[in-house]
Amino acid sequence: MKRYKNGLLASIILIIAANLVPTKISAQDLSGNISISGAFALYPITVKWAEEFKKTHPKVKIDIQAGGAGKGITDVLSKVTDIGLVSRDLNNAELKKKAYAIAVTKDAVIPTISTTSPYKAVLYKRGIKKEALNNIFITGKYKTWNTLGFKSTAAIHVYTRSDAAGAAETWAQYFGKKQEDLQGVAVFGDPGLAEAVKRDPTGIGFNNIVYIYDTKTNKPTNGLVPIPIDLNNNGKLDPAENFYNDIDQLIAAIVAGKYPSPPARDLYFVTNGKPNNPVVKAFIKYILTDGQKYVTEAGYIKLPNEKLKKELEKVK
Structure with missing residues (x-):
């Protein structure tokens, strides 16, 4: 009977442990590539965000190229990149082509x-x-x-x-x-x-x-x-x-x-339509939450909390 109780207790512990582990593993197991190009205005802070994000997601590779907001828009709408860095508001023509803007900071x-x-x-x-x-x-x-x-x-x-x-x-x-x-x-x-x-x-x-x-x-x-x-x-x-x-x-x-x-003005991450790539979504969610602690020290202006919540809803 004692052996049965010990076995049952061990099983319960294993079940509890199994339920606790996935959150930690999911962060480590998140893998894939993210390609980014665009505005010089966003380039320095995006590099910082990528460096910090990869510390907890080492299997994610992020390639970032500066080349101007115009290049960022062109690349993302032609699906050359996953994210375009854009330092201006989108125009109607870009919106009609399914450009999807998420404000991430301000300068x-x-x-x-x-x-x-x-x-x-x-x-x-x-x-x-x-x-x-x-x-x-x-x-x-x-x-x-x-x-x-x-x-x-x-x-x-x-x-x-x-x-x-x-x-x-x-x-x-x-x-x-x-x-x-x-x-x-x-x-x-x-x-x-x-x-x-x-x-x-x-x-x-x-x-x-x-x-x-x-x-x-x-x-x-x-x-x-x-x-x-x-x-x-x-x-x-x-x-x-x-x-x-x-x-x-x-x-x-x-x-x-x-x-x-x-x-x-606000600065934006732009995707081709609402983002559905899990890796891209995870990166943007990180930027709008934990990543905001690097904004001020990097020389940018943090968006108001209410606006950050609104932008986060665009990714959910």
Whole structure:
């Protein structure tokens, strides 16, 4: 009888153990490949998410390629990749082709100049008006720095993006225009545009936050500094407008709505129709839950909890 009870107890323990193990095994046993391409804006944080995800899912392989939002959309709609990284809202044509967008984080496009710019100190005292930016990037009326009130006839060297870019589209939207309306020398990619402006003391461009600030020091890096925008057009940079000294100040201003949207905007993972691949779904669910703890430290803005829940419903 004692032997029977011991055997029965052992059986019960085995059953309980068997029911407890699957959750742990399922994470380890999740396997497959995920291919991703698209926006430079999302590339750094997506790499971080992939690294962390693979620590608990070592059998999942994730290939990530930056190439601009346009490439991300083209690749995912043609089923070349599983996920497209897109740094702008989808248009009607893309939605009709079953592009399915899931917001994963937020950032902003910021106007930039080189740290060697002779106009930097004055711009940080008075900022730059939206109208002036429009006349530089859209109408082309402002071609020399004296049109901005400087005692210099040096040409304003304007730089924009050559690739179909969410950053360029969003920057153009700030002026009610499209990317093709932007003036300037076209340069490929966020890193390329940052490098072009960095090397040119009389240049002006725009970049996503993560290509301007060092997320370790929270200060502008890469030889670039943001150009503060004179939001109330009073010809000076008021304390409430001066939030560019470090990334935490800028993020707080974006969250509070002080920095305009556009050029602040949501960033998206886009799939071809609602995702049904278990591996892709697991990765996106991770990003919208545990993966959010890496967002702020990587230089991005976390979406509100209610919005994260809403986006998570799109994957369930």
